[in-house]
Structure formats: structure tokens, C-alpha cells
Amino acid sequence: CNNYPCPASCTIGNDPRVKTFDGRNYDIHGSCTYQATSCDDFTVKLKNRHLGITSVYIEEVILEFEGHFFVIQSSGSIHVDNTTVEVPFEKSFGNGNLVTIENRYHSGQLVVILYSKGREPNSATIVTQRIDNGQWMNIVITLHGTCAKFTEGLCGRWNGDPTDDLLMDNAEGYQDLETSCLDPTSS
Numbered sequence: 001c002n003n004y005p006c007p008a009s010c011t012i013g014n015d016p017r018v019k020t021f022d023g024r025n026y027d028i029h030g031s032c033t034y035q036a037t038s039c040d041d042f043t044v045k046l047k048n049r050h051l052g053i054t055s056v057y058i059e060e061v062i063l064e065f066e067g068h069f070f071v072i073q074s075s076g077s078i079h080v081d082n083t084t085v086e087v088p089f090e091k092s093f094g095n096g097n098l099v100t101i102e103n104r105y106h107s108g109q110l111v112v113i114l115y116s117k118g119r120e121p122n123s124a125t126i127v128t129q130r131i132d133n134g135q136w137m138n139i140v141i142t143l144h145g146t147c148a149k150f151t152e153g154l155c156g157r158w159n160g161d162p163t164d165d166l167l168m169d170n171a172e173g174y175q176d177l178e179t180s181c182l183d184p185t186s187s
Contacts (some may be wrong), residue, residue, distance in 0.1 A: 013138025
């Protein structure tokens, strides 16, 4: 935390309840793919699905980095660029960047760590916890301080002001174009 803000976390879980980097709490109810956060060279998305009549849960988490897609599904399946992989998994890039996926606690909790050159110890940590035999999962996204003031998505802008966490020129920009998408600010 010397030259940058200390790392911050965003949590998304249950029927998804979001707690942003700045501490704002709200619910999202759309069965859709939403951008959870982004920073410079990576984006984290989550895909929700309906489970029952009114409940919506996280079905998968997607890390987009250097043209690759790292997907964790609530069932426990892990895919990199549409290929199923086993944990522990490691993808090295020629520029020194690295993505690892591991089952750190052997409890259905998968950890994705993005090591991006120049951000020590790491750029992003995504912890997924499978719940109810893989019916759904909770996630915690922790970002390096260099991402402060550069984030966008459901996790907010990380600028110390929770009132602007969901503001942007186009509120639909946080969701992929799917027919079941709801504006994340609607309840």
C-alpha cells in the first residue's frame, strides 16, 4: 500500500447481493451476463441464471485477459478458451503475466489469480465458493491499488464515493445484450 491505495474487495453472492469496492450494497435480479469490474487490461464478468421463480444466482465467472477467457462455472467446471482444464492450472504469457487457477482450500472454493507485470503481488484475485452442490456460487474480487479510480462495472468505480458506483454514460453498458437483461439499478 506504499504508493497506491491498499487492495479493495467487491463481494457478489446469494440472490445476488453486491457490495462494491466503495461499500455500496444493492441487489441485481437479471438473468444475464454482467460486467462485474474492469481495470486496464482485464475484465471480470458474471453470468446469472434463474433458479426457481424469482431467485437469480451466479452461474459462472469469466476473466477476460490478453484475448483469453478463463471461465469458472458453479458446477466446478473450468474452461480456458472453451477447453476444459483441471486445477491447478497455469497460463504464462511471454511478457511475464500469469493466470493461475487453484483449489486452495479443497472445499469447492476456486481461486483465480492474475499476475500482471508491474502490479505486485498481483493484479486481481477472484475467489469463488460453490454453494448447494454447485447450484450457485458466491464470489469475492480483490484488486490491486493501481486499479483504484479505473474500475467500471457492478463493483463500482472504487473512488471512495459509493453514490456514483453505478453511474455511467450508458447504464446498459454493464450488461451484455441478452433479452433477459435488466438494468442493474432496477429492483
